[in-house]
Amino acid sequence: MVASQFMPLDGANAVSQAMRQINPDVVAAYPITPQTAVVQNFSQYVADGIVDTEFVPVESEHAAMSACVGASAAGARVMTATSANGLALMWEVLYIASGMRLPIVMTVVNRALSSPLNIHCDHSDSMGARDSGWLQFYAESGQEAYDNTIKALRIAESKSLSLPVMSCQDGFITGHGVERVGLLPDEAVQEFVGSYEPELTLLDTDNPITMGAWDFTDHYFEHKRQQTEAMNASMELIESVCQEYEMLSERPQPILDCYGMDDAEYAIIVLSSTAGTTRSLVRQMRAEGKKVGVLKPRLFRPFPAAQIVDCIKNCKAVAVLDRAISFGAPQGMGPLFTDITSALYVAGECDLPVVNYIFGLGGRDTTPPMIAGVFEDLEKIGATGDRGDLVRYLGLRG
Amino acid sequence: MSQMLEIRWHGRAGQGVVTAGELLGESTMEAGMFFQAFPEYGAERMGAPIKAYTRLSSEEIEIHSPILEPDMVIVVNPNLIGVVDITEGVKEEGTLIVNTSQSPEALRKRLGFQGGQVWCVDATRIAIEEFRRDIPSTLILGVVAKASELVDLEAIVETTRETLGGKLRPEIVDANVRAIERAFEECTQG
The missing domain is CATH 3.40.50.970 (Thiamin diphosphate (ThDP)-binding fold, Pyr/PP domains)
Structure with missing residues (x-):
């Protein structure tokens, strides 16, 4: 060191x-x-x-x-x-x-x-x-x-x-x-x-x-x-x-940066700086006793599919935040979401409700209240069993 | 328990607002603190109203989004009052630091701000007297040092000497340090 x-x-x-x-x-x-x-x-x-x-x-x-x-x-x-x-x-x-x-x-x-x-x-x-x-x-x-x-x-x-x-x-x-x-x-x-x-x-x-x-x-x-x-x-x-x-x-260098994922019921998966914003909110929510977590892949290619599935398979509902649209993909989902849903299917984990949020396009700010809204949505999905819209938009007007 | 101070700056492009935010952050680094300093990027034109943000914390800063509820708002240019909403989102116990020749009492009345602390300093006058130019951002750090326990005047002076020392003539650096110390002494609270 x-x-x-x-x-x-x-x-x-x-x-x-x-x-x-x-x-x-x-x-x-x-x-x-x-x-x-x-x-x-x-x-x-x-x-x-x-x-x-x-x-x-x-x-x-x-x-x-x-x-x-x-x-x-x-x-x-x-x-x-x-x-x-x-x-x-x-x-x-x-x-x-x-x-x-x-x-x-x-x-x-x-x-x-x-x-x-x-x-x-x-x-x-x-x-x-x-x-x-x-x-x-x-x-x-x-x-x-x-x-x-x-x-x-x-x-x-x-x-x-x-x-x-x-x-x-x-x-x-x-x-x-x-x-x-x-x-x-x-x-x-x-x-x-x-x-x-x-x-x-x-x-x-x-x-x-x-x-x-x-x-x-x-x-x-x-x-x-x-x-x-x-x-x-x-x-x-x-x-x-x-x-x-x-x-x-002496700085942690995980492929998957996990916080609260050991027993998380509701989790967000997101890349880059927004993962930090999410983690700061998750810390607060954990202090309030909520079983939430955040997973940030530091590596996207090659895709750490098995590790991600392992990390999220016991959750009640998961949101994947994508800062890009894969135009023409099913319902215009994002690239991180397509890989994660594919990884879940391949692993036989087909019952976990997963939803996709497109966020931050063109530099649109993503704030803690917006991310808190995602966790609220996940709790609703967990409580009702109704996944609702597969692809949603975070911080979008109108 | 982590301590975080979130500051929003209001100024006009070209007044050294971004530099002041960075200097402030840097001055806390020696004491082992973490910081973030970033402007809100719009279409940059000299004189346009700009916002910038500084976070100071005893622990690593994970959040990467603009500050919505600042602990402190610093207004570098007094003619922005009434043009932009400078008290937007500021915490009830928050602190306002304003470059103005007005008193804190008069300013409170004008802004309708009941909360925490209001600090006034005639930074433009100090800037004109010390460097004959209206670049008041950096010297306002003297007021920040007085208003916040997290910020130390000595550290600000030292960082200013180090940072400006590489670029400017010694007498200009001295003038900057003098201006910071004057702001520390001459500011009033109410």
Whole structure:
């Protein structure tokens, strides 16, 4: 264990500090609100010679991810950052990065996708990328965004996995919110991430290889099978890196952050900063003797299905809060909800009433009274046995 | 038992409101406290009314939503009174800190605020005298130190010296410290 030094940092700056400590070989990035501070601070570290990273100031996010793919294939340790439409512009290259098994780490400061134009937080950007073959972490606070970024690098570069990772946090809410953040000593971070020595690289001219090449009906399918098997089998690795980081930092690093779940009758499942708001309410309600709980997955890809089912199966009713809509999904439910209901069905837990709340789109505030309303709804469902509407909206007018 | 102080700031964009909130949070960090400082982001234009929030707590702060029922409201720009509802949601025993040349009694009457404490300080005058510019946000921290047990004047002065010291000339830093100390001395409660 090493002691952290506390600094006043916004969530974006906390991530750029993690990147400074990691000192990657290459960062190719394009600034976009609310991720801007990550790129701005990091490019300052480059300009001041605090890191020896090759910073590539590209002309777009498509070029940013393309440069990251090229650099990573050449054997470099590579990081980048984006938000919203920037992530959308990277789309085709996201799949190329994961298909080539390149362990790039990208911070996503979550923001709503246009149109209409909105710069505030929701998860429509990274949730749209959930099938792109990247692992995804979600952070409640600037502290978690910092911790997740460091763990993400170790996980991505593990030889048994070798896949890219997105480390997400809520735009403005934590991205621009200044909080007390504990930073590990630089040397401790450098020792934790170690050096990156890929087995295969394009620049290894003694052992020439081709990467991301033509792969027709003969092998493409097998390669995709390998890719999905790698992701499916990664949970043990992720858990062990999280445990190691927990020992180092003395900050808990669970895959599932549970509070009150041991005997909760009514529970809310939610990602990122809103989980904290929910937990603060749950603490109050627990003090009043109510058996309520909150479950925050810190990892969304790979989806910790069995662990979530285990955690909620004895509840009387559960609400899943989604900060994105999966348009055209049954009743327009959110992506977290579809995965949780699927996990319950697969586990044979089909009697638990589960409802979905879409919340916080475009940065709409989510306050404790709104969340208290969700618990009231759950109690009603528990008492009457009537689930009512499957998909509801929290904090929506009219 | 955890102690949390929730503060809402009212000012106009460009008056240093966000910086003051961050400085306040930072000043409590040395004593092992936790804080959050965040503005309400709208379309930012110099001079537009803005709100910002600061939470100070002896324990980790989990809540991530705007403050609905503040313990303390700080009004940096007196011409916002009547323009925005500055007492909205404030707790009955809450504290108002206002940059004004009026007395606390006159202000209470004007706002119809019966509760807790009202602190007045002529921060604009102090700012003009000390730095010849109407940037009164930071110096109001002197009043916060007097009104709240959670906040310490020494810590604020030290944090101000550290934070501004890297960016500004020593005489400007000194003027800021002097202004904070004057606000601490010159504020009145009623």
